Amino acid sequence: MKTGVSPELQHEIEQFLYYESSLLDDGKFDEWLTLLTADLHYFVPVRETLENTELGVRGTNDVALMNDQKESLELRVARLKTGLAHAETPRSRTRHNISNVMIEEQSGTYAVRCNIQVSVSRLEKTEFNFYGYRLDTLRRTEQGLKVSQRKVVLDQTLLPRAISIFF
Amino acid sequence: MNSQSRSIEDIIRADVTPALGLIGRKIFTNPEIYRAELDRVFTKNWLFLGHESQLESPGDFFTNYMGEDPVIVTRGKDNNIHGFLNSCLHRGMKVCRLDAGNARAFTCIYHGWTYDNAGNLASVPHEDRIYPNKLDRQKWSLVKIPKLQSYGGFIFGCWDEHCVSLEDYLGDLKFYLDIFIERALGGLQAVSGRQRYECDANWKIPADNFAGDDYHVPWTHGSYMKLGVVSDQYIDLPCKTVAFPYGHGIGDISPGGGVYEADLAIAEQMGPEVVEYIKASQARLQKKLSAVQAKIYAFGHGNIFPNLSLNDFSALWPVGLYWWHPKGPENMEVWQMILIDKGAPEAVNQMALAKFTHVQSAAGAFGQDDSENFEQVTQATRGVIAQQSSFNYQIGLGSVIDDELQRQLPGEVGPRISEHCQRNFYQYWKDCMLRGDQLP
Numbered sequence: 001m002k003t004g005v006s007p008e009l010q011h012e013i014e015q016f017l018y019y020e021s022s023l024l025d026d027g028k029f030d031e032w033l034t035l036l037t038a039d040l041h042y043f044v045p046v047r048e049t050l051e052n053t054e055l056g057v058r059g060t061n062d063v064a065l066m067n068d069q070k071e072s073l074e075l076r077v078a079r080l081k082t083g084l085a086h087a088e089t090p091r092s093r094t095r096h097n098i099s100n101v102m103i104e105e106q107s108g109t110y111a112v113r114c115n116i117q118v119s120v121s122r123l124e125k126t127e128f129n130f131y132g133y134r135l136d137t138l139r140r141t142e143q144g145l146k147v148s149q150r151k152v153v154l155d156q157t158l159l160p161r162a163i164s165i166f167f
Numbered sequence: 168m169n170s171q172s173r174s175i176e177d178i179i180r181a182d183v184t185p186a187l188g189l190i191g192r193k194i195f196t197n198p199e200i201y202r203a204e205l206d207r208v209f210t211k212n213w214l215f216l217g218h219e220s221q222l223e224s225p226g227d228f229f230t231n232y233m234g235e236d237p238v239i240v241t242r243g244k245d246n247n248i249h250g251f252l253n254s255c256l257h258r259g260m261k262v263c264r265l266d267a268g269n270a271r272a273f274t275c276i277y278h279g280w281t282y283d284n285a286g287n288l289a290s291v292p293h294e295d296r297i298y299p300n301k302l303d304r305q306k307w308s309l310v311k312i313p314k315l316q317s318y319g320g321f322i323f324g325c326w327d328e329h330c331v332s333l334e335d336y337l338g339d340l341k342f343y344l345d346i347f348i349e350r351a352l353g354g355l356q357a358v359s360g361r362q363r364y365e366c367d368a369n370w371k372i373p374a375d376n377f378a379g380d381d382y383h384v385p386w387t388h389g390s391y392m393k394l395g396v397v398s399d400q401y402i403d404l405p406c407k408t409v410a411f412p413y414g415h416g417i418g419d420i421s422p423g424g425g426v427y428e429a430d431l432a433i434a435e436q437m438g439p440e441v442v443e444y445i446k447a448s449q450a451r452l453q454k455k456l457s458a459v460q461a462k463i464y465a466f467g468h469g470n471i472f473p474n475l476s477l478n479d480f481s482a483l484w485p486v487g488l489y490w491w492h493p494k495g496p497e498n499m500e501v502w503q504m505i506l507i508d509k510g511a512p513e514a515v516n517q518m519a520l521a522k523f524t525h526v527q528s529a530a531g532a533f534g535q536d537d538s539e540n541f542e543q544v545t546q547a548t549r550g551v552i553a554q555q556s557s558f559n560y561q562i563g564l565g566s567v568i569d570d571e572l573q574r575q576l577p578g579e580v581g582p583r584i585s586e587h588c589q590r591n592f593y594q595y596w597k598d599c600m601l602r603g604d605q606l607p
Contacts, residue, residue, distance in 0.1 A: 044530065046360035048266040056266075063360035063505055066530045067521065075394070075525070079532055084389035087535035123543075157266065158500065159364035162538040163530035 005103045005110075013112060013138065014101050016145045021096035024166050029077040032166070033070075037139060037148040042068040044152045044167065047132075057153055065154075065163060076166075087164040092122040094165055098134075109148070110138040116152070116167060128160040134167065175200045176601060183597045185590035188561030195369040196549045200600075201496035208473050208599045209234030210326040212413070213336045215475040215490070216240050218506060219320040220357045221267070222248060226284055229267040231502075232492050233324060238312060239263050239273070240322060243285040250312035250324050251286035262309070266361065273309075282309050319348035320355055339577035340411045340471070343420065347466050347479040347486050349455045350448050353510025355486060358520065361504045362529045368541035369548075370474055370491040370499045371596070376537065377468055377476035377489070378416030379408040379581075379588025382562065387536050391526075406467070408585050409578035414595030416588025419467025419480075422576060427464040430481045440512045448482045448508075459575055472595060478527070482508070485519040487527045497545050501538075503527070560593070562586040 005013075016035075023032040036042075044066040046058040060067060068076070079085045097117045104111040117131040137149035152167040173181075175197065182191025194200050214233045221229050222242035230239050230253055237253040239262070253261050255275040262273040262282060272289060274281040279292040286309035294302060312324040316333040318341070323333050330336070337344065348355065366373075376383065384392075384401055391397040398404075404425070408418040427449050434441040452461035466479035466486075476489040485505035492500040505523050507516045526533050547553060563585035572580050581587045 046362055048360060049264065051265055051268045058360040061358075061520075063358050063362060063503075063528075064520070064524050065362065065528055067524050072521075072525060075396075076532075078394055079390045082390040082393045084393055085532070085536065086387065086390075087539045124546075157363060159362075159529055162364050162366070162501075162535045164535040 005105055009105070009110075010101070010103060013103055013110060013145070014098075016138070017098050017101065017112070017114065017136075020147070021098055024096055025094050027091055029080060029166075033074060033077060034143070035146055036070055036073065037141070037146045038070055040068075040070040040073070040148055040150070042066060042073055042150045042152075044154065044163070047154055047157045049157055056157065065159075066152075073166075085164075087162065090123075092120050092165060094121075095119045096167075100133075108140065110145075112136040112138055118165065118167060120161070120165060122161075130160070130163075130165075130167070131155055175203055179597055179600050182557065183593055185560065185594040185597070188559060188564045188586065188590060189557040190560055190593050191557045192548045192554045194596075195371065195545060196496050196554070198496050201493070204596075204600060205234045205493065207602065208596065209236075209493070211330065211599060211602075212327075212473055213314075213316075213323040213325045213330065213333055213471075214473070215471060215488070216250060216322045216324050218355065218357045218488075218504075219248070219317060219322060220355065220506070224269065226269040226271055227267075228263070228270060228284065230263055230265065231490075233312070233326065234493060237261060238324070239286075239309075240324075241270075241284045241286075243283075244271070245285065247285075248315060248317070248322060249285045250315045250322075251309035252312075254310070255280055256288070256307045256309065286311055319344060336413055337415070337471070338412055340415050340417070340469075342460065342577045343409070343417055343463070343466055343469070345456055346452065346460050346463055350452055350464070350482060351508035351510065352444070352447055352451060353508055355506040356509045358485070358505050358507055361502055363500055363502050364529045364538075365494075366499050366501050366538050366541055367497060368499055368538075368545040369496060370493045371592075372541045372544055373489070373491045373499075373501075373537065374470045374472075374474055374476060375589045375592050376541075377478075378414075378470035378592045379410065379418045379585065381406065381408060381418045382584045382586075383540070387540055388533055390536070391532055396532075402583065404583065406583045407572065407576070408581045408583060408588050409576065410581070410588045410591035411578050412595075414472030414592045415470065416591055417467055417469030417578075418583070418588065419478075420463055420576075421465075421467075422459065422463055422572060424462045424464070426481050427462075430464075430483055433483060437514055437518075441515055444512050444515060445482055470592070472592065482511075483515060483518055483522070485523050487523060489527075497549065501529070501534075503529070560586040560589050564590075 020035050048056040050056040098114050100115040102113045116134050120128040132154035135151040138145050139148045225244045228241040239253045240250045243249050255262050257280050260275050260277040262275045272281050272283050281290045283289045288304040288308045313328045314325040405423050407420045410416045430445045434445045465481045468478040470476045474491040478487045485507050488504050490502040
């Protein structure tokens with residue numbers, strides 16, 4: 001990946017990512033959805049310990065943890081709002097930490113790689129941790145920056161809990 | 168009597184009374200009972216290991232667990248399936264640390280003992296120089312799973328050489344398993360990748376849920392009912408639950424039909440290729456099995472004792488397989504994989520993958536909400552006062568079984584809302600735990 005976009009662009013994109021993750025931590029899922037393009041692809045592959053596949057990251061035709069379009073993410077959010085999504089009612093307390101942001105400009109879109117670490121505290125449980133890296137494609141629209149593709153590669157083969165949050 | 172001084176057999180005999188519909192709570196938290204069940208349940212019964220389609224070529228292997236014992240399952244160069252304990256006979260190191268792959272041999276990284284992919288000890292560094300009394304290599308081969316058999320491509324292993332055959336163990340359950348095994352036009356194929364997550368729950372709680380608990384669906388999965396993803400008629404559909412010897416149980420079975428017709432309606436919106444596929448699946452069931460099985464058309468959900476749960480909601484869903492791997496009395500790992508029909512149109516398999524991802528995956532709606540139950544049940548069960556009351560499994564106790572259906576269908580058939588499958592699960596669990604122990 002070529003690095004070295006301007007400090008202004010680096011700052012703008014980092015601020016966008018921080019804002020986006022604050023919406024997730026604050027449970028503002030409808031607002032979060034407005035930052036995703038209509039043609040979004042959101043993919044969380046399964047990770048395994050394998051010898052030859054690239055660090056054990058499975059593909060989109062394999063069993064996926066999440067493999068969503070915008071519409072299906074909207075269904076997940078609608079489910080949370082029913083009041084009957086028990087794994088998130090009451091809601092888990094999450095903290096999305098984002099670091100090591102690297103940006104490459106590609107004819108009007110931005111390929112962004114960052115590390116992600118999400119702490120989840122739920123009911124009386126002190127902490128579950130999910131961590132890995134994210135590959136995003138951001139697009140500039142009339143409403144500002146939006147995410148059009150997101151691949152979340154978790155480092156854990158054995159997850160600490162069923163996934164009831166967004167990354 | 169002070170419970171501290173009671174043997175685990177005393178506790179089980181007094182507290183686990185399925186005939187009364189009462190199951191005491193200590194069996195979900197007691198460390199001694201847990202250690203005993205790893206032996207009396209997990210080494211004495213057939214355990215599901217994986218599907219033959221995961222082992223297509225000689226040298227292919229995957230690792231898994233039987234109880235807390237790590238195992239490797241391979242297709243050897245002789246093209247046969249082998250299974251053995253994943254622990255070097257010299258100092259106990261795991262000889263394979265991968266989830267899956269292809270290998271001619273497994274070399275222990277500790278001292279270099281090498282086993283071929285049938286588990287035989289093939290070479291030992293400096294063997295001639297360091298064992299003046301000779302090393303009997305055959306004796307120091309990896310511990311073989313003595314009983315290894317497949318049914319319809321499903322590989323099971325058992326540590327007990329004197330166990331009943333797999334065919335007899337599955338018994339009448341095969342009538343229902345055959346439905347999804349035979350319905351697949353091109354045969355079932357494992358989709359690459361197994362999902363795994365930790366769940367702070369006793370393994371029996373999800374096993375009993377899958378064995379026949381249709382009652383929980385409108386409540387636990389109420390979010391999807393509210394959104395119309397699951398029919399709000401679910402609980403009123405004329406479905407059945409069925410119990411079998413050896414503790415197996417299934418639910419969501421539709422002997423009156425309806426599942427095929429629902430698939431056909433969806434297929435019509437997807438196009439002629441899918442319509443043809445659904446009709447061909449039905450025709451194949453008619454031809455290969457019986458009219459009754461063709462009418463049932465899909466398996467529903469169930470649990471093969473002790474800890475393999477599975478579901479097959481229709482030809483537009485994958486076959487979902489769920490292991491509840493015990494990791495201590497109050498902890499387990501959920502491992503899951505899916506199978507699809509190699510002969511299905513691409514659109515059907517894409518739909519099946521999407522359905523799994525949204526509903527049953529580690530990030531699926533059902534998986535999340537079920538886990539919340541399993542964990543919080545376990546947590547609210549360990550206290551002193553909590554352990555003084557039993558769980559109530561009395562639904563349907565004393566009710567008359569539907570005689571007409573009973574004549575058509577193998578197994579002990581009950582209504583949709585019933586707990587006879589769970590009572591059957593705990594009765595067989597109790598039999599395993601007290602086997603060889605003097606009955607009162």
